[in-house]
Amino acid sequence: MKFKIILLILPVFFIAGTVFSQESQKPKLILQITVDQLRGDLPEKFMKNMGNDGFRYLKEQGVWYANAHYGHANTETVVGHTVLATGADPSVNGMISNVWFDREKGRLVYNIEDARYPILTENADVDASTEIDQSQVIAGTDGRSPANIITTTFSDELMLMTNGKAKVFGVSVKDRGAVTMAGHTGKAFWFSKPKGEFITSSYYYNEYPEWVKQWNKLRFPETFSNKAWNLMHDKSTYLFGNDDDQEWEMDMAGFGRTFPHQYGPADSAYYGSYLTFSPAGDDITLNFAKALIEAEAIGKDDITDYLSISFSSTDYVGHLFGPSSLEAEDNMLRLDSTLADLFAFIDKKVGLENTLIILSADHGGPDVPGYLESFGIESGYVSPDKWDKEPSIQALKQKFGIGQELIHDFFPPYLYLNEEIIKAKGLELEEVEKAVAKELMSIKGVALAVSSFALQKNQLPDTYLNRKALRNFNRKRSGNLLILFEPQYFINDFNGEIVAVNHGGPWMYDSYVPVVFAGMDIKGLKVTRKVEPKDIVSTLTNIIGTKPPSGADGEVLNEVTSQLNSK
Numbered sequence: 001m002k003f004k005i006i007l008l009i010l011p012v013f014f015i016a017g018t019v020f021s022q023e024s025q026k027p028k029l030i031l032q033i034t035v036d037q038l039r040g041d042l043p044e045k046f047m048k049n050m051g052n053d054g055f056r057y058l059k060e061q062g063v064w065y066a067n068a069h070y071g072h073a074n075t076e077t078v079v080g081h082t083v084l085a086t087g088a089d090p091s092v093n094g095m096i097s098n099v100w101f102d103r104e105k106g107r108l109v110y111n112i113e114d115a116r117y118p119i120l121t122e123n124a125d126v127d128a129s130t131e132i133d134q135s136q137v138i139a140g141t142d143g144r145s146p147a148n149i150i151t152t153t154f155s156d157e158l159m160l161m162t163n164g165k166a167k168v169f170g171v172s173v174k175d176r177g178a179v180t181m182a183g184h185t186g187k188a189f190w191f192s193k194p195k196g197e198f199i200t201s202s203y204y205y206n207e208y209p210e211w212v213k214q215w216n217k218l219r220f221p222e223t224f225s226n227k228a229w230n231l232m233h234d235k236s237t238y239l240f241g242n243d244d245d246q247e248w249e250m251d252m253a254g255f256g257r258t259f260p261h262q263y264g265p266a267d268s269a270y271y272g273s274y275l276t277f278s279p280a281g282d283d284i285t286l287n288f289a290k291a292l293i294e295a296e297a298i299g300k301d302d303i304t305d306y307l308s309i310s311f312s313s314t315d316y317v318g319h320l321f322g323p324s325s326l327e328a329e330d331n332m333l334r335l336d337s338t339l340a341d342l343f344a345f346i347d348k349k350v351g352l353e354n355t356l357i358i359l360s361a362d363h364g365g366p367d368v369p370g371y372l373e374s375f376g377i378e379s380g381y382v383s384p385d386k387w388d389k390e391p392s393i394q395a396l397k398q399k400f401g402i403g404q405e406l407i408h409d410f411f412p413p414y415l416y417l418n419e420e421i422i423k424a425k426g427l428e429l430e431e432v433e434k435a436v437a438k439e440l441m442s443i444k445g446v447a448l449a450v451s452s453f454a455l456q457k458n459q460l461p462d463t464y465l466n467r468k469a470l471r472n473f474n475r476k477r478s479g480n481l482l483i484l485f486e487p488q489y490f491i492n493d494f495n496g497e498i499v500a501v502n503h504g505g506p507w508m509y510d511s512y513v514p515v516v517f518a519g520m521d522i523k524g525l526k527v528t529r530k531v532e533p534k535d536i537v538s539t540l541t542n543i544i545g546t547k548p549p550s551g552a553d554g555e556v557l558n559e560v561t562s563q564l565n566s567k
């Protein structure tokens, strides 16, 4: 009898113990770090020469997901950041590409451009003559806002839960790295290369806060003037110590292919760009973030605040030199010390025990074709801007009686057809799309060309690529055809701007990123099961108790919640 009573009581006690335990401990600060183009293997690859308090701290004292992959096809900056912010796929959150063709406006648009909200600083807009980020040059206005993000972000939900009392900020060199994470309700600051200042738009403020004016007045970015990016350690200690000068690296705008990379005088045309091509961009971002933490009293009260810092340098270094380069290796070591510096600062100001740290990346990145080929791995570049003149497409145009350009534009991963001419000729758009897709599939380097009708009607077999294509497909924004390249095939020419290599594909090197939770009382754990970056948002909503952002459909990462919710 006694035995039966125990059996009855135990389950009740068990449920009460786990579900209705005393309040979970809430962080004072959620610090979400995004490293632009940090492929999942890179921290470990270079950890030998790293210190104890950056990546090694995350590895030893954090829950490190070592098999995290994005599920969408177009692994680009705004796409990855918005998944991290919203916990939703691009098909749902609407941010399908850095650039898409807006059929109403009749032109390509930049993801976060918004003419209603101009930048607050004069002459701080992208300078098309010196800007190497070709997606930014496409913007038809200097205005920026998160309006194109269709669903709410975690940061929005935190703001709603606290009725506006939480402090929410996004900081990055890149505007899209800041705006996405700050969401619709937070404040975003990004770096103006022409001005050498952190800026924002009228969406966020009518006037700069005093501390931002003050920071810009101190001209910290100019402290690199006439200095150079030198190696942090002795060259012989590097994995790529003997490989500084690789022929496939880019000498972008005169920044050079070998160390030391000279920044030159602060008033030169490319000075702002040079800073971003090197770890200096991250130093500047950290310096600004520290000022923000102090001035805005981040993490000082019992209401959870949210600060996103997106470090952009790793992306630029990857594009110019490839991830297998001495530059990339030194950049990783410097990023490691930047993170250590950030964590020490947070520990002093907020306490790591009060801070939930998340680190991930917006996408991974491939090796440069030249590097791969030096190991006998086939690799190459593709040139979609030449496709309209391909004999097979020419033949198709002849069949349809089209003399003009049929392929109107291509911006990865979408190809846009000349719908006017298709209409004028009385042709069925669906038929033309399918015919073009069929021809493009025979071009070397193309793995998948699929029409938007096929995606819309879900007529495709359930394959690896089609699944990723569907998760990227937004009916209002996606182009006529989605094009994916074969593994190790890339576009490297953007309107004449040549880079060494480009991410943006569906393959593992682009989808693979670290996902790490650390801080508070989290104990070190390596998790090898497959997870997705969008799971971060579902995990945060579970820990903090917000409602899920409107499109978030990730899984809760129980290796994290089981440690925090049992408090």
Ligand SMILES: [Zn+2]
Pocket: 037, 077, 315, 316, 319, 503
């Ligand atoms: Zn990139």
